[in-house]
Structures are given as structure tokens and as C-alpha cells.
Amino acid sequence: MPSISPRGASLPASPIRKLAGAADRARAAGRTVFQLNIGQPDVASPQEFWDAVRGYQGDHLAYAHSAGLMELREKAAEVYQRRGIDVGPQHIQVTTSGSEALQMIMVGAMNPGDEIIVPEPMYANYIGFSAITDVNVVPLTTRIEDNFRLPSSEAFAERIGPRTKAILICNPGNPTGTIFDDQQLEELRALALKHDLYLIGDEVYRDFNYTDKPVKSVLQLEGMEQHAVMVDSASKRYSLCGARVGFLVTKNEALLDAALRYAQARLSSPTLEQIGLIGALGAPDSYTEATREEYRARRDTLVRRLRAMPGVLCPDIEGAFYATVRLPVEDADAFCLWILEEFSHNNATVQMAPASGFYRTPGLGRDEVRIAYVLNNNDLNQAMDCLEAALLAYPGRKS
Numbered sequence: 001m002p003s004i005s006p007r008g009a010s011l012p013a014s015p016i017r018k019l020a021g022a023a024d025r026a027r028a029a030g031r032t033v034f035q036l037n038i039g040q041p042d043v044a045s046p047q048e049f050w051d052a053v054r055g056y057q058g059d060h061l062a063y064a065h066s067a068g069l070m071e072l073r074e075k076a077a078e079v080y081q082r083r084g085i086d087v088g089p090q091h092i093q094v095t096t097s098g099s100e101a102l103q104m105i106m107v108g109a110m111n112p113g114d115e116i117i118v119p120e121p122m123y124a125n126y127i128g129f130s131a132i133t134d135v136n137v138v139p140l141t142t143r144i145e146d147n148f149r150l151p152s153s154e155a156f157a158e159r160i161g162p163r164t165k166a167i168l169i170c171n172p173g174n175p176t177g178t179i180f181d182d183q184q185l186e187e188l189r190a191l192a193l194k195h196d197l198y199l200i201g202d203e204v205y206r207d208f209n210y211t212d213k214p215v216k217s218v219l220q221l222e223g224m225e226q227h228a229v230m231v232d233s234a235s236k237r238y239s240l241c242g243a244r245v246g247f248l249v250t251k252n253e254a255l256l257d258a259a260l261r262y263a264q265a266r267l268s269s270p271t272l273e274q275i276g277l278i279g280a281l282g283a284p285d286s287y288t289e290a291t292r293e294e295y296r297a298r299r300d301t302l303v304r305r306l307r308a309m310p311g312v313l314c315p316d317i318e319g320a321f322y323a324t325v326r327l328p329v330e331d332a333d334a335f336c337l338w339i340l341e342e343f344s345h346n347n348a349t350v351q352m353a354p355a356s357g358f359y360r361t362p363g364l365g366r367d368e369v370r371i372a373y374v375l376n377n378n379d380l381n382q383a384m385d386c387l388e389a390a391l392l393a394y395p396g397r398k399s
């Protein structure tokens, strides 16, 4: 039998989908599984998306230009401009989702063995993409006791070495919901310029901001034309996870050119979904505002319920739609499996993502879970009833 490569063997399994088998078995046994493990929004996509897709007139579906449909890039630039991000269509590469944009950046900007500094806990697939591209993720640990407060610029500076190529921030953050303030961004800007590093802003949750300060884009930092790269996606903003369309945005022409050549090799992002996204980008601001208020209400419910559970530590959550939470258990992996396999409350159970997979440093996050609040308030309350009862019943509960 031919062997697989060491690289193939090193690819990590997604912690988000880790317990899928146990959840399937719970469903097969007739229990409702409240899915809090994956950032799969349930809010309706904008009507403008469906209208644009249904309005497609062709009799066959052609490849789109590898850089993306020009009309989509123009529309995206217009939307960015309205939000104070000064870019044109020539700065936008349409990608087959934010995931592809991240891989394009790692391939286009980094050599195998180069390093990228990322605060942890981090979006777990950063670790997966780095394994694909042989880039080393250097974690910078943030702690639940400090509300996952973001590291100081000195802490970032200490991690910079001869192979460091980039700092990657997720803003607002998955899985912690923290938001970088202007001063922190200014400090990162200074570091990136001083050490000639890329500053990559994964801004796919930009619209999910529950504070009264705007989320600043890395593209709004002065003098960063060659250093700032933004990753964006239709998945969360418009509940279009299955469309697989996103953007890589930068003024760095060499990186854009590398991204385009990558894009040429994979020919095209989905054409019909790009057409749909042109429609979605034209949705009124009221769509975004209503979606944000819906998630804010869910956030409030989640925080209130978790903080009322003895032994649970729920930090402040400023944005995105996740909470990383400490439970009164030794091993959250074991608890997340137990609740699916052995526990039910009103014939329901809960699927969560153990947080250990969101840390790069081994051993961290063992008593934490990530909860995605992507259920309506009623279901979320039922899921919290279930979690509360499970924590009281769990034999491995810490006293």
C-alpha cells in the first residue's frame, strides 16, 4: 500500500467537527442535539442574494475570471469605501472563501519554515492551513482570567525572530470575541513597519461588533500599503457559509499578483455564488443591523446563563459569535463526549467544541470549551438548561 506523506499525516483534525460521530449517534437515538460547536449561522441570507441567483439568465455556467467577477470586485470596493476603507477593485482578489484567502497568503507570502505570530486561543484552521503550507504558527497566549485581553506589543515583539514573516490577528476574534482597540492596532502597525512584517487582519466578523467603538481594519492603518492584508468572507456576514466566496484585499501588488497566479491554477471561484454576492452586497444596512442585534441578544442570553452556573467562567464578549468558557471539569474533551453519549435533558443534548484544539501550545485550554451562539434565543436557552443540568450531573465535576 502506498504510504501517505509526513505532511498528510501531520494535518490536524478539526476540533470543531471532532465529535460529529457522537452527535450522529445521539440523533440516531432520537435525541435533539443543540449544535453549539460550529460557526454556522442560522439567520436568513439577504433576499438580494436569492434574487440575484434566481435572476441568472445563462444556459450554462461558465468559469468566472480568476481574479473574480469585475462587477463583484467593484461592488465590494464600493462597500469598503462606504466604511472608510480606501480600496478599489484592483486591490481585491475574489477567493473561494476566507479559508482560501488565508492559504493564498501563506503560499504567496511565506516560505516553508517561516513563522507567523498569532494570539491564542486562535481559529483552529490557522493551524491546519499552516500544516498544509509548512508555515510555523508561533502562538502568543492570552488567558481567560484576563478576559483574553490581547497581548501587549512587547509580547508580540518578543516572539519576532529571523523567520518571522507576519502577525495574524482575528478581529473581532474567533474563538474569544475580543476586539483590538485603535491603540493596539497602532502598536502592531509600528511593529510590522519596524520589522518589515505582514499584518494580516482576518476580519470576517467585522459586522458583529457589540461595542460602541468601530472595528478598525488593518487596511485603515497609515503607511501600511505594502504590509497590510485583509481576509474577508461572505460566510458569516450574510449567512452564506455554503457559497464559498470571500476576498483577499491588499495594496501590495506583488502579493496580489501571487494570489492571482494561485487563483489561475484553481481557475475560478463559484460563478453563481459571486453573482449572488453582488446582490447581497447591495442589501440595505438594516440587514446587517438586524443581524447584529439578533446576535447581540443571543450573546446577552449566553453570558447571563453561563455566569449563573456555579463554577463556570464566562469572560466578556465584545464581538463575533463565540465564547470560550471555562467549565468546572478537568478534561473538556471528555465532558463534551460524555454529554453527547451519556446525558440527556428533556431528550436533548449539546454539542460543543473542546477548546484545546484552539491552542497551539500543548496542554492549554483543557478545561475550556468554545460555544458558538448560532441558535435562536429559545433553543439557546434550552441548550443552556441542558448544559447546566449536565454540569451538575457529571461524575467528573471538579468540586
Ligand SMILES: Cc1ncc(COP(=O)(O)O)c(C=O)c1O
Pocket: 039, 096, 097, 098, 099, 100, 123, 170, 174, 202, 204, 232, 233, 234, 235, 241, 245, 246
Ligand atoms: C476567523 C475565521 N476566519 C476564516 C474563516 C473561514 O470562513 P470561510 O472559509 O467560510 O470564508 C472562519 C470560519 O469559521 C473563521 O471563523
